[in-house]
Amino acid sequence: MASKERIQRLKDETRANILDASLQIVKEEGWQALSMRKIADVIEYTAPIIYEYFANKEAILLELTRRGFLILSKDLQEARAKHRLPAKQLEAMWLAYWNFAFANKELYQVMFGVEMNCCCDLVATLPESESPYTQFSEVIIELMDIENPTKDMVCLKYYTFWSVVHGLISINILRRGYSDEMNRQVLTDAICGVIKSIEQEKVSV
Template identity: 25%
Template sequence: MKQIPGTKETKPYHHGDLRNALVESAVDILREEGFHGLTLRKTAARAGVSHSAPYRHFASKEALIAEISRIGFAELTERGKKYIARHRHAADRLKAYGFAYVEYAAENPTHFRIMFGQTELNPEEYPELKETGERSFNLLVELVVECQKADVFQGGNPYRLAAANWSYVHGMAHLLVDQKLDWMASLQGTEKRGHSPSKQARILWDSMQDILIHGMGPESEAPKSGG
């Protein structure tokens, strides 16, 4: 395929695979230039196609971003299910999903940032994205219910505990992606240098995962608040 003038590289795509080629090219641009550096024109150039080609699949930059986010949530959920299936006990299953979340963020920081906070997409305008994101959260709620039934967590509204769980795990993932927890490696007697993103996630998760469970003990054992 002839290279388009002014581009660093082109990526040939197979017939019928234009959509994926555009998504991959957009992720490359997001990784290098951030959200504000992404345009459909740049995406087309990176993919090695005409400037009008993206409009066959995406009506706007926002639609392309929505698809990248949807893919991220789908991949996260599938990874979570895979890790969860390795365990039988409720607490271990919940922790497996938590690690899948942190590991996915470490390995896919560009997707993670787009999925959470770098855009102002209205989910109502992208029902597939909304549905996929809700599926990811509902899996967490199901795991919380399992923990409640196993007396690992206190009773009550599982969505409240799921929100607390998500806040803890998401915060950890976000800080890891932004390299704000590098100092944790020294506390663990390890050095970050040379570790893969997955290994970095594992070191961090192993040092903090038990807090997730111990902070949500059965209601009868939970500390009573003062009057």
């Protein structure tokens, strides 16, 4: 049993090393430089060994995407836990989303296809990819404070937030943004504006 556990541990470590090496290459040379042979060179394995763990480069991209969503989900949970009021939670969560995107730029790119081809159909099959929407939706429903909001109502609010935040992130990843101060101001104004509109709708109902 101990031998089986040791073998499994070594397999897990090798798999993690392959993913770490992939991310290292991307950070240094960009996504276009990533290849199975280059990964093998970095970790000093032969290319066939890499294929024992991942069928192709797309499988590595998908696993890095999963890793990204796991990190993002954890960041969102921590941001939400720091506040009690839904409005404050949403503001903190979207700021955490923004911070994640720039602290993990390469992961964000592969998660959402910014400056690269995204395995979007495959990403949609990852359970982890649903977590950010689920977490934000829970808080949006609390903020709406109406009886039985429809899925479309919640979805509309989420995509209003996401379109603005993701759009601003993408602009800056493409190096077409302005100063950090202006970015923060635009981000904060946009988030608070959507929050205020939801609160006003609640009052008018």
